[in-house]
Amino acid sequence: MADREPNIRLRGIRNAFGADVVHDDLELDIFPGEIVGIVGGSGTGKSVLLRTITGLRRPQAGTIELFGQDALNADEDTRATIDRRMGVMFQDGALFSALTVRENVEVPLRNVDDLSARMRAELADLKISLSGLPYTAGDKYPSELSGGMRKRAGLARALALDPEIVFLDEPTAGLDPIGAAGFDTLIRKLSRTLGLTVFLVTHDLDTLHATCDRIAVLAEKKVLVTGTMAEMLEVDHPWVHEYFHGPRARAALATMEGKA
Numbered sequence: 001m002a003d004r005e006p007n008i009r010l011r012g013i014r015n016a017f018g019a020d021v022v023h024d025d026l027e028l029d030i031f032p033g034e035i036v037g038i039v040g041g042s043g044t045g046k047s048v049l050l051r052t053i054t055g056l057r058r059p060q061a062g063t064i065e066l067f068g069q070d071a072l073n074a075d076e077d078t079r080a081t082i083d084r085r086m087g088v089m090f091q092d093g094a095l096f097s098a099l100t101v102r103e104n105v106e107v108p109l110r111n112v113d114d115l116s117a118r119m120r121a122e123l124a125d126l127k128i129s130l131s132g133l134p135y136t137a138g139d140k141y142p143s144e145l146s147g148g149m150r151k152r153a154g155l156a157r158a159l160a161l162d163p164e165i166v167f168l169d170e171p172t173a174g175l176d177p178i179g180a181a182g183f184d185t186l187i188r189k190l191s192r193t194l195g196l197t198v199f200l201v202t203h204d205l206d207t208l209h210a211t212c213d214r215i216a217v218l219a220e221k222k223v224l225v226t227g228t229m230a231e232m233l234e235v236d237h238p239w240v241h242e243y244f245h246g247p248r249a250r251a252a253l254a255t256m257e258g259k260a
Contacts, residue, residue, distance in 0.1 A: 086163050
């Protein structure tokens with residue numbers, strides 16, 4: 001990928017909460033069109049890193065370039081343009097409970113000038129369909145949906161503005177194996193069909209096997225290593241070895257080999 005410019009470039013990132021340093025001199029590049037899984041032990045700051053890149057948290061040090069632009073020092077208009085090129089799906093969808101699914105998906109579209117109410121609704125229905133939900137889901141409230149459907153509704157909202165990068169925070173957590181596998185397939189399909197770059201925080205080994213082009217391991221307050229699943233199996237580090245060679249990893253690998 002040396003001939004391509006990354007659309008996410010992190011250099012020297014430091015995140016701390018008081019005396020507790022979560023990230024120190026963290027570096028990471030993510031390139032257009034790839035799905036990168038972010039893994040790490042408890043407390044390694046996977047979700048903190050997602051929030052930092054998306055502008056929800058400002059790091060104590062470092063630089064963040066998004067689409068070749070300095071995201072931390074961008075003026076208001078530039079930052080707004082950057083934000084429109086990204087979509088975020090938080091755990092369990094993070095939907096507004098008082099709004100229907102369609103109204104939730106319309107929320108980002110309300111910031112688009114000269115977009116009529118009818119066009120907003122039609123675009124929302126398109127995103128709902130892309131997320132794999134039935135058309136009738138648009139009229140339902142989050143409380144009327146299953147956990148898997150809420151996640152898909154959250155994905156539909158993340159896709160509302162046709163982003164180039166989608167951030168997913170534990171998208172398959174809490175789903176049954178069939179629902180999780182279906183979501184993995186959907187993410188892979190959307191990435192390939194729409195050319196999406198996907199930043200995927202997960203602990204699900206099945207998801208890593210099924211969807212990710214590369215994996216980035218957070219450990220020792222930085223991105224310790226990046227690479228393919230095959231490359232992870234060769235890493236000589238205690239946590240990495242245990243994670244990718246443990247019984248759950250072997251089961252996930254056996255499942256994927258059985259599907260091949």
